[in-house]
Amino acid sequence: MSRHRKKKLPTTPVTATIEKLSHDGKGITHIEGKTTFVIGALPQETVKFCYTAQQRSFDEGVTTEILQASPERIIPVCPHFGICGGCSAQHIAPEAQLRLKQTALLEQFTHIGKVTPEQVVPPLQGDIWAYRHKARLGVKYVTKKQSVLVGFREQRSNFLADITQCPVLHPTVGQKITELRTTLTQLIAKDKIAQIEVAIGKNKAALVFRNLIPLEASDQEKLCELAQQMKAYFYLQPKGIDSVIPLYPENLPLDSLTYHLPTEEVSFQFAAHDFTQVNPSVNQKMVPQALDWLNLQASDCVLDLFCGLGNFTLPLAKRAQRVVGVEGNAQLLERAQQNAHQQGIDNIEYHVANLTETALDYPWLSQAYNKILLDPPRSGALEIIQQLTFDTVKRLVYVSCNPATLARDAEVLVHQKGFHLAKAGIMDMFPHTAHVESMALFTKES
Numbered sequence: 539m540s541r542h543r544k545k546k547l548p549t550t551p552v553t554a555t556i557e558k559l560s561h562d563g564k565g566i567t568h569i570e571g572k573t574t575f576v577i578g579a580l581p582q583e584t585v586k587f588c589y590t591a592q593q594r595s596f597d598e599g600v601t602t603e604i605l606q607a608s609p610e611r612i613i614p615v616c617p618h619f620g621i622c623g624g625c626s627a628q629h630i631a632p633e634a635q636l637r638l639k640q641t642a643l644l645e646q647f648t649h650i651g652k653v654t655p656e657q658v659v660p661p662l663q664g665d666i667w668a669y670r671h672k673a674r675l676g677v678k679y680v681t682k683k684q685s686v687l688v689g690f691r692e693q694r695s696n697f698l699a700d701i702t703q704c705p706v707l708h709p710t711v712g713q714k715i716t717e718l719r720t721t722l723t724q725l726i727a728k729d730k731i732a733q734i735e736v737a738i739g740k741n742k743a744a745l746v747f748r749n750l751i752p753l754e755a756s757d758q759e760k761l762c763e764l765a766q767q768m769k770a771y772f773y774l775q776p777k778g779i780d781s782v783i784p785l786y787p788e789n790l791p792l793d794s795l796t797y798h799l800p801t802e803e804v805s806f807q808f809a810a811h812d813f814t815q816v817n818p819s820v821n822q823k824m825v826p827q828a829l830d831w832l833n834l835q836a837s838d839c840v841l842d843l844f845c846g847l848g849n850f851t852l853p854l855a856k857r858a859q860r861v862v863g864v865e866g867n868a869q870l871l872e873r874a875q876q877n878a879h880q881q882g883i884d885n886i887e888y889h890v891a892n893l894t895e896t897a898l899d900y901p902w903l904s905q906a907y908n909k910i911l912l913d914p915p916r917s918g919a920l921e922i923i924q925q926l927t928f929d930t931v932k933r934l935v936y937v938s939c940n941p942a943t944l945a946r947d948a949e950v951l952v953h954q955k956g957f958h959l960a961k962a963g964i965m966d967m968f969p970h971t972a973h974v975e976s977m978a979l980f981t982k983e984s
Contacts, residue, residue, distance in 0.1 A: 551586040551602050554579075561642045561941075563626050563972035569597065576601055577693065578620070580608040580630065590694060600694070610634040615667070615705050622699035624690035625706060625970040632969065636661045639964045639974045643941045647962070651945035653952045655978065659963035662827065662977075664819030666969035670707045671738035672816045677722065677748075679729035686722040688715055688734065706970060710743040711736050714768055721764045725757045735775075737810035739795030743770040744810035746782055762786040771795075771810070779811055793873060801826050802853035806877050812870060813846055817967045824965055824977065825853055828935045831961070831979045832909050834858050841907040843893060843922060844914045848874035848886075850937075854911065855886045862902050866892045893922045910934045918943025920950065928955050934980040939967075941974045951980050958982070 556565035556579045565579030578601035579585045587599035604611070614620070614628035627635055640661065647653050676698045678687045687698040702719075704712040711718075722728055727749065735746035747761070753774065765772040765786040771794055772785040784790035792809040797818055799805075802825060808814055815821040828850060832840070838858040845851045845863035847870050855861045855878065865871045868890045878886050889902050894917065908930050912919045916939055928934075934957065938944035951957045957980035967975040 545592060547589045547592060549588070551588050552599070553584065553586050553605065556581050556583045556585065559638055561646075561972065561974075563630075563638075564598075565601075572597060574599060577626075578629065579604075580611055583608045583611070617703075618699060618701045621692055622690050622701055622704075623693040623695075624699075624704065626693070626972055628970045632666055635969065636663070636964065636966060639966070639972075642972075642974055643944075643962065643964055643976050646941040646945040647948060647959070649945075650942060651948040651952070653945070653948050653959050655959045655962040657961035659961050661963060662820055662823045662965040664817050664823065664966065666966070667705055668708050668712060669817045669819065669969060670704075670712075671818055672814060673707055673711075673736045675734040675736060677731045677733055679723070684723075686719050686728055686731070688718045688722065707736070708738040708743065710738060710768065710770060711745070717764065717767065721760055724760055726754050727751055727757055735811055737795055737808075737812075737814070739808070740797050742795060743768065744773065744795055745770055746773040746775050746810045747785075748775045750776075752776065758785060773810060775811075782809070782811060793876075797821075799825055799849075799853060802829075802856065804852045804856070804877075804881060804883075806847055806849070806852075807880075808847055808873060812873065813867075815849065815967065817969075820965055820967050820975075821849070824937070824967075825850060827977060828911060828937060829853055829857060831935050831977070832911065832933050834909070838909050839905075839907050841902075841905075841910045843910065843912050843919065845874065845888075846870050846913070848877055850911050850913060851886060852878055852881070852883055855883045858885075858909075860885050860887070862887045862889065862905065862907070864889045864891050864893065864902065866890065866894075893919070896921050896925075898922070898925055906930045908932050911937070913937040914943075916940040916943065918947050920947050923947055923950055923955070928957070928982070932982050936978045936980065938976045938978065939973070941976055944976060944978060948978065948980075956982055 554567040556567050558566050558581050564575040564577050567574050574597040576587045576599045584606040585601045586603040587601050589599045591598040610631045612631050619628045675688055678698045689699050689701040692699045702716045730750040732748040737744045773782050774785050775782045793807045795808050797806050834857040839860045840854050840858045842851045842863045845865045851863040871888050960979045960981045962978040965975040
């Protein structure tokens with residue numbers, strides 16, 4: 539019986555002119571009428587590339603030589619660019635990155651949502667280097683190298699990139715990759731550390747080490763020494779997320795980190811494994827913009843869906859009469875309640891609910907709200923949008939980390955729920971990547 543043999547890829551580099559960029563930052567060209575996505579190529583460039591995959595409807599390749607460069611091409615800052623998959627757009631000038639992301643958002647609105655914002659607002663921008671205050675670093679002991687690798691995966695590969703620094707990570711960790719690698723390589727359990735969860739607060743950095751086996755006392759001592767050198771908090775995670783325990787200092791509480799929203803005069807305590815915004819400089823602009831777009835009044839009743847730690851909930855409560863915060867993660871919600879209580883904010887009602895379910899039946903669903911804030915995960919908010927009536931809602935702000943699901947949900951809000959897409963714009967939460975964060979305001983006529 540004959541077996542299907544995988545078609546061999548052409549080995550000779552192909553010359554092509556790049557027409558535009560895809561939503562994930564790849565150059566698009568057509569070879570003999572077939573769409574081809576080329577990593578590392580920019581619009582209007584002439585490049586040579588080699589095929590990395592050929593599918594029935596499209597091909598893929600990677601740039602090997604730039605024959606005619608785009609004026610928007612710059613020299614990447616990171617020496618590991620092109621190997622490490624953590625950033626894919628360092629070769630694009632920052633202003634061009636913003637323009638490409640905005641174009642991606644508007645195209646998704648048009649093609650998926652069949653909607654157009656009445657106003658496109660300027661991008662929200664913050665720090666573009668050392669901006670990452672949250673990251674999950676892979677850890678792998680490589681026998682051939684006799685060394686532990688720490689970092690992100692390679693482009694087009696499941697292997698960890700061999701890096702010694704990361705300029706987009708906060709320098710407390712990003713400039714200490716070599717020290718992390720050296721210490722982990724010295725451990726008895728060097729091949730039993732799976733990942734490191736990194737979180738940076740206003741006061742400290744925290745690292746959670748996922749240890750697959752209990753660590754010997756000597757291994758724990760080595761990690762404690764590194765924690766002292768890095769002036770960081772270290773935790774161990776022997777099993778699931780509920781198993782996180784302090785390593786250094788020994789009696790450290792889980793919610794040992796803090797961040798502050800100066801314009802709203804609220805602070806948050808959080809744990810290293812809690813969800814918080816990656817880029818605090820953008821977050822400090824995002825929250826005030828959302829509040830401004832909602833045009834909050836002292837008499838408002840606001841529904842905050844996917845409220846998490848209370849990043850929007852607490853500031854909302856300081857301006858509105860009443861806020862209802864709903865979140866699926868009970869631990870996050872408990873910390874949100876603690877943060878509100880510690881700051882004397884007592885006009886918030888909290889509920890735990892899985893907002894991706896299609897048949898929710900909770901009393902808070904039938905209450906009257908005049909304003910809503912949505913901050914869903916990448917999967918969007920379609921299920922809860924379809925279950926809300928919106929009869930009394932005049933303004934809805936949607937904070938999105940995925941323009942495709944935002945556009946899909948916008949179609950429902952505009953064409954089925956009676957809203958207008960008043961304005962929208964991107965937020966550059968992840969510079970040097972193709973990741974697009976955005977905010978949209980939906981309004982109803984009075």
